[in-house]
């Protein structure tokens with residue numbers, strides 16, 4: 001083992017714990033659709049990114065690939081990238097079923113994926129970067145910047161906390177999720193806050209800037225969710 005490997009983050013831990021199993025993958029969309037308008041979200045993101053025919057896009061930490069599949073209907077090629085083989089199998093199967101020959105599934109993580117192919121015009125990642133602690137988020141964002149063309153566009157969505165009223169915001173979020181999605185969804189939010197690595201807005205904004213992104217637009221919701229639209233400087 002190289003010396004540096006001894007302190008590298010093992011990004012497969014989250015996958016083996018949460019996303020390694022086919023049954024979990026099958027249940028993922030169903031559970032998320034209880035509290036997210038996934039198709040509406042993706043339509044709004046794609047409109048804001050102004051994805052064009054012929055452009056190359058990536059969905060990093062693609063999960064079941066809802067964004068990648070929507071993007072594939074609008075652009076030249078979409079790379080759906082995820083560490084979980086179970087997730088990618090599902091994306092490949094759905095893409096075939098939907099006749100999306102321009103969707104390419106590639107295994108890989110934020111810290112390990114080595115892109116072979118044209119650099120991306122657009123890179124999207126949602127609800128995935130929080131799997132990494134902040135040191136590793138910085139490494140990941142710099143790697144993502146390296147895969148984008150100069151002037152390439154980034155959309156990053158995740159659980160990100162505003163500092164003000166943080167505890168009250170989290171309680172209100174869990175109550176809202178319990179009301180719309182039920183007890184299981186509320187429990188998954190509690191587990192997220194307790195065990196995952198979502199960070200503060202000011203930290204993530206600093207990480208993005210240091211990775212070479214200009215933040216063009218930020219949308220915050222409930223002090224707990226954020227969308228960042230950026231451009232690689």
Ligand SMILES: C[S@@+](CC[C@H](N)C(=O)[O-])C[C@H]1O[C@@H](n2cnc3c(N)ncnc32)[C@H](O)[C@@H]1O
Nearest residue numbers: 011019061062063083084109110126127128131
């Ligand atoms: C909560 S799901 C989000 C899926 C999808 N992007 C969405 O918005 O519904 C998180 C996804 O990130 C993937 N993931 C977790 N850690 C990762 C890493 N270090 N690199 C790449 N993907 C990762 C998981 O396998 C999973 O598919």
